[in-house]
Amino acid sequence: MTPALNAWLPEDIRVLSAARAHKDFHARFDATGKQYRYFIWNHPTMNPLIRRTAWHVPRRLDLKALRAAAPFFVGQHDFRAFTSNPGYARKSTIRTLTRCDIKRSGSLLTVIIAHATFCIVVVYNNVLARLRRTQGSLLEAAADLGANGIQTFRDITMPLISTALVAGAMLAFALSFDEVIVTTFTAGAQNTVPIWILAQLRNGQHLPEVNVVVSFVILVTIIPVLVAARLTGGSGAARVQAGR
Numbered sequence: 001m002t003p004a005l006n007a008w009l010p011e012d013i014r015v016l017s018a019a020r021a022h023k024d025f026h027a028r029f030d031a032t033g034k035q036y037r038y039f040i041w042n043h044p045t046m047n048p049l050i051r052r053t054a055w056h057v058p059r060r061l062d063l064k065a066l067r068a069a070a071p072f073f074v075g076q077h078d079f080r081a082f083t084s085n086p087g088y089a090r091k092s093t094i095r096t097l098t099r100c101d102i103k104r105s106g107s108l109l110t111v112i113i114a115h116a117t118f119c120i121v122v123v124y125n126n127v128l129a130r131l132r133r134t135q136g137s138l139l140e141a142a143a144d145l146g147a148n149g150i151q152t153f154r155d156i157t158m159p160l161i162s163t164a165l166v167a168g169a170m171l172a173f174a175l176s177f178d179e180v181i182v183t184t185f186t187a188g189a190q191n192t193v194p195i196w197i198l199a200q201l202r203n204g205q206h207l208p209e210v211n212v213v214v215s216f217v218i219l220v221t222i223i224p225v226l227v228a229a230r231l232t233g234g235s236g237a238a239r240v241q242a243g244r
Contacts, residue, residue: 097113110163130163
């Protein structure tokens with residue numbers, strides 16, 4: 001099968017291997033993450049055959065040190081400093097790396113990075129922004145009055161971040177309908193609402209049903225926002241002061 005597939009594919013795309021999968025396997029919906037490979041040509045003279053796909057580093061790199069540092073990138077981190085333009089507006093620069101390996105074959109180094117991006121970073125960013133604006137004197141005052149960590153979190157921290165949690169949850173809910181690519185990676189084999197809406201719009205079918213579903217989603221999104229604004233009274237800080 002592999003030669004047959006390669007015979008029909010463009011010259012810059014090749015299938016290296018093929019295997020039998022279970023009957024419910026879906027090439028898009030069963031994907032759980034992304035993997036990137038970055039090539040470094042570590043030699044005084046650049047290889048002209050890969051000049052457009054590899055980074056030329058003429059100075060000898062310490063492979064042992066690179067491999068020792070690679071595990072520190074695994075996990076959830078803010079990679080803003082690694083972007084090509086840190087000042088460019090992005091939805092989020094927080095990524096969760098599941099793999100960071102470095103391999104050498106002669107003068108060619110391959111950096112393998114795998115990650116998965118989810119809407120949880122939207123909630124995280126909202127809560128983090130609220131905590132950064134929180135006055136440290138509130139926590140210090142609670143400690144001076146004899147409150148322990150649990151009491152401080154319940155009476156001070158939680159009221160302050162409650163609106164940020166609601167806002168982050170609603171934003172993640174709304175973005176899940178826009179980030180169809182992310183949805184396809186996280187939904188598995190299920191046909192979720194965003195994927196169904198995109199499929200119907202693409203095929204031009206069931207458009208009245210799509211309008212009804214979208215209207216319902218907008219209504220479901222607006223009602224919790226109004227309820228949250230009603231319950232919080234405008235801000236978490238006001239709730240803390242009112243409780244005192």
